[in-house]
Amino acid sequence: MSTAEAPAAFELTDLVVRYGKVRAVDGVSISSPPGRITALLGPNGAGKSSLLGVLSTASRPASGHVRVFGHDVLTAPVAARRRLGLVFQERTLDKELSVERNLWFHARLFGMQRSDARARIDLMLDLFELTDRRRQPVEDLSGGLARRVEIARALLHRPNLLILDEPTNGLDPTARAAVWADLLRLRDRLGVTVLYSTHYMDEAEYADEIVILRKGRVVRQGSLGSLKSSLDSSRIVVSCADDDAAARQLRTAGFEPLHEPGGVAVHCADPESRIADVVRALDVPGLTVAVHHPSMNDVYLAAAVEHESPGLAPGDHREQPGLPHEHRQERMSTQ
Numbered sequence: 399m400s401t402a403e404a405p406a407a408f409e410l411t412d413l414v415v416r417y418g419k420v421r422a423v424d425g426v427s428i429s430s431p432p433g434r435i436t437a438l439l440g441p442n443g444a445g446k447s448s449l450l451g452v453l454s455t456a457s458r459p460a461s462g463h464v465r466v467f468g469h470d471v472l473t474a475p476v477a478a479r480r481r482l483g484l485v486f487q488e489r490t491l492d493k494e495l496s497v498e499r500n501l502w503f504h505a506r507l508f509g510m511q512r513s514d515a516r517a518r519i520d521l522m523l524d525l526f527e528l529t530d531r532r533r534q535p536v537e538d539l540s541g542g543l544a545r546r547v548e549i550a551r552a553l554l555h556r557p558n559l560l561i562l563d564e565p566t567n568g569l570d571p572t573a574r575a576a577v578w579a580d581l582l583r584l585r586d587r588l589g590v591t592v593l594y595s596t597h598y599m600d601e602a603e604y605a606d607e608i609v610i611l612r613k614g615r616v617v618r619q620g621s622l623g624s625l626k627s628s629l630d631s632s633r634i635v636v637s638c639a640d641d642d643a644a645a646r647q648l649r650t651a652g653f654e655p656l657h658e659p660g661g662v663a664v665h666c667a668d669p670e671s672r673i674a675d676v677v678r679a680l681d682v683p684g685l686t687v688a689v690h691h692p693s694m695n696d697v698y699l700a701a702a703v704e705h706e707s708p709g710l711a712p713g714d715h716r717e718q719p720g721l722p723h724e725h726r727q728e729r730m731s732t733q
């Protein structure tokens with residue numbers, strides 16, 4: 399099969415998931431080619447787990463189509479499931495059993511041959527640097543190590559798509575970094591496609607594609623770079639002993655300064671090329687100048703603002719309660 403004909407790793411078309419009258423997922427269409435990492439973001443209740451539930455064949459949609467490597471999850475759930483590795487939010491290892499026994503049970507569940515299972519367990523333990531823990535009961539492991547055992551287990555039957563619902567929830571920063579080192583290695587070495595949900599903005603940055611859900615709908619989608627550049631909130635931030643004077647001088651020089659918590663900001667597409675002009679325009683005591691480019695957090699908050707408080711006209715500088723000043727400015731700059 400040529401690359402052009404290869405099916406998507408996952409493909410959701412007009413997916414709707416309902417719980418009674420609640421439309422938890424409300425017409426979502428997303429897909430990924432094999433070998434890529436996709437992050438699902440969104441506030442509590444946005445529909446992330448509901449979407450992953452259908453994709454993982456655990457629940458049924460109200461309407462729409464979901465395919466895993468070309469297999470429809472409704473009409474060919476067994477074929478779809480064999481291509482899937484699942485890591486749920488809740489811990490699902492048997493705590494009293496050793497790491498190795500937990501993996502053995504999974505291999506049996508998927509009908510793996512004994513010799514194949516043994517080789518595959520050795521490989522996974524090696525890949526996740528768990529070989530010297532193989533006989534340790536899971537209850538003796540840290541949260542981070544237990545999570546890595548769950549990911550190793552999910553990959554035992556050679557799935558091509560790994561789905562993780564908030565994989566690093568509750569882990570400390572070191573354990574989170576270790577889990578991410580594993581996931582990136584998996585993509586690079588084994589070509590596994592990864593789809594995960596998270597509330598951590600820094601973790602979204604590992605993804606090739608980022609999808610932000612809100613109230614069951616996609617409100618932003620794209621690579622980190624494209625999402626950041628669509629925000630248009632790069633700026634030069636000037637701080638000094640007299641911000642009002644700095645703002646006056648910048649206006650006189652033809653800039654449109656905006657006050658923000660760190661000082662006075664001049665928004666422009668290419669801040670590095672305008673720094674010299676900004677500095678030349680200023681004659682204030684204790685001047686410091688910094689360049690800010692939008693972060694993933696800015697992208698997320700801008701999407702939240704846009705969908706929480708529609709109706710602000712372009713250039714409208716009214717206060718938006720509950721939002722940091724910085725993001726009120728971004729809201730205006732994205733109009």
Ligand SMILES: Nc1ncnc2c1ncn2[C@@H]1O[C@H](COP(=O)(O)OP(=O)(O)OP(=O)(O)O)[C@@H](O)[C@H]1O
Nearest residue numbers: 417420421422440441442443444445446447448449
């Ligand atoms: N079993 C259920 N019965 C009824 N309503 C549900 C059920 N599961 C989820 N919901 C509702 O569906 C909507 C989406 O929930 P879901 O758990 O998919 O969101 P989420 O983005 O995963 O949230 P979180 O980040 O908190 O995990 C919410 O309004 C939630 O209350």
